[in-house]
Amino acid sequence: SSDLISSMTDSPAIINQCSKINRSTTNMADMIHALLAITRDRLPVEECHYFSLSSLIKEALEDRKQSIEINNISIDNQLEIKLNTMDGYDDTLQCHSNLLSVVINNLLSNAIKHSNDGTIHIDYDNGYLTIRDTGPGLDTENIEQLFEIGVAGKHKGGYGLGLYITQLICNKQGWGLKLTNANPGTNAQVQL
Secondary structure, eight states, rough: HHHHHHTTOOOHHHHHHHHHHHHHHHHHHHHHHHHTTTSSOOGGGGGOEEEHHHHHHHHHHHHHHHHHHHOOOEEEEEHHHHHSSSTTTTOOOEEEHHHHHHHHHHHHHHHHHHHOEEEEEEEETTTTEEEEEOOOOOOOGTTGGGGTTOOOOOSSOOOOOOHHHHHHHHHHHHHHEEEEOOOOEEEEEOOO
16 A cells, blocks of 8 residues: 555655655564564575665664654664775675564664664674673663563563564574673664
């Protein structure tokens, strides 16, 4: 329906909103796929392909543009800087991009929730994706519990599913996931 609407107009605002609807639909489909995938013993090999990590990050940031602006958050995306300034920098990965997209979206959503008037730093170096915010940080006694189902952070509400799902995906894919205090803020790191 959104494709039909956008094909029937020349309005950039309507076309932009239709693009947001399409991306949201894709994100929901990715989440459903991720939930199904983590309950299976193995994932189909044909779903694993090459893609640009910076493109996944860019899409996730675009989807959260309004929340980022409302919360007065600045984004320090080192991937974009490295792609534009470093000859030979390559952020191409081979894995299940829809599963990594869910991980990125969950970690960015958490960083946005906890970073009013702050900054979110994003980087990828030596196989490590890092998303660091300048929010209040983690309750260090509660870090491991944050990965349990139904446990939400103390600073903002939530259903307590994001980090649980993220951890399940990372475990299933053999990716390392680590949360630490960044003083200030929280450092989320995924070893891909």
